[in-house]
Amino acid sequence: MKRARQFLRRIGRPLLWEQLLYRRPMAVAEIRSFSRCHGAPAYPVCPRCEKTMEREYIAFCSRCGQKLDWENFQEARIVYVEPRVLEDPVTVR
Numbered sequence: 255m256k257r258a259r260q261f262l263r264r265i266g267r268p269l270l271w272e273q274l275l276y277r278r279p280m281a282v283a284e285i286r287s288f289s290r291c292h293g294a295p296a297y298p299v300c301p302r303c304e305k306t307m308e309r310e311y312i313a314f315c316s317r318c319g320q321k322l323d324w325e326n327f328q329e330a331r332i333v334y335v336e337p338r339v340l341e342d343p344v345t346v347r
């Protein structure tokens with residue numbers, strides 16, 4: 255992220271910068287496993303918006319449009335999600 259900010263400062267055109275980054279594939283490196291849920295589903299996580307994606311090996315994230323690189327997906331980190339993590343921390347008092 256630090257490198258990206260330096261790059262942004264150099265070219266000074268945020269819009270172009272954003273477009274270039276979205277088109278450049280980002281590696282999918284995380285899988286969220288909902289092991290406590292029925293059927294223990296696991297979903298790949300978008301490296302940009304960090305939301306889970308419904309399917310694997312899609313070319314672009316359906317939420318933010320980031321181009322995705324699945325080359326090292328077999329070595330992706332598996333994060334086990336506990337049910338309480340799913341609750342919105344803002345609404346929990």
Ligand SMILES: [Zn+2]
Pocket residue numbers: 300301302303304305315316317318319320
């Ligand atoms: Zn995304």
